[in-house]
Amino acid sequence: MYDPFSGRGTAPLEACRLGRIGIGSDANPLAYVLTGAKVDPPTLNRVQTRLAYLRKHQPRTRAAAAPDDLVMLYTQKVLRQLCWLRAELDTEDRTDRFIMAVVLGIMHANFKPCPPARWWASWGRV
Numbered sequence: 001m002y003d004p005f006s007g008r009g010t011a012p013l014e015a016c017r018l019g020r021i022g023i024g025s026d027a028n029p030l031a032y033v034l035t036g037a038k039v040d041p042p043t044l045n046r047v048q049t050r051l052a053y054l055r056k057h058q059p060r061t062r063a064a065a066a067p068d069d070l071v072m073l074y075t076q077k078v079l080r081q082l083c084w085l086r087a088e089l090d091t092e093d094r095t096d097r098f099i100m101a102v103v104l105g106i107m108h109a110n111f112k113p114c115p116p117a118r119w120w121a122s123w124g125r126v
């Protein structure tokens, strides 16, 4: 089942759930992250291992470089974590893509990209 405007990936997910091959494409790069997280999820163990690594290695002092419209939305600590995660996570990696999708949800990334989601996507890694 192919949805050429797959958005959040509901149709490909449902196809997979029914034992079919679900494929999606979309002009919005966030669709790739959200759909991939649903149709090709990592194991719980891999997510836990990766989160433990990220928690351990997160920078604690580096100043965040982010646009002004984001600086007013988050504390310095959260902004620092978001900047670092944005650079660290690899969308080609199943586990990272899943974590990225969760982070984007936490950032309230609706599908008409809000400033946080636009900023994330502009990195060129989504």
Ligand SMILES: C[S@@+](CC[C@H](N)C(=O)[O-])C[C@H]1O[C@@H](n2cnc3c(N)ncnc32)[C@H](O)[C@@H]1O
Binding pocket: 003, 004, 005, 006, 007, 008, 009, 010, 011, 025, 026, 027, 028, 031
């Ligand atoms: C209403 S949403 C899709 C909903 C999805 N099919 C579902 O069932 O949940 C429409 C999607 O079309 C995408 N889109 C719009 N124009 C497009 C184009 N020219 N090529 C690819 N995707 C496009 C948008 O980015 C958006 O994600």
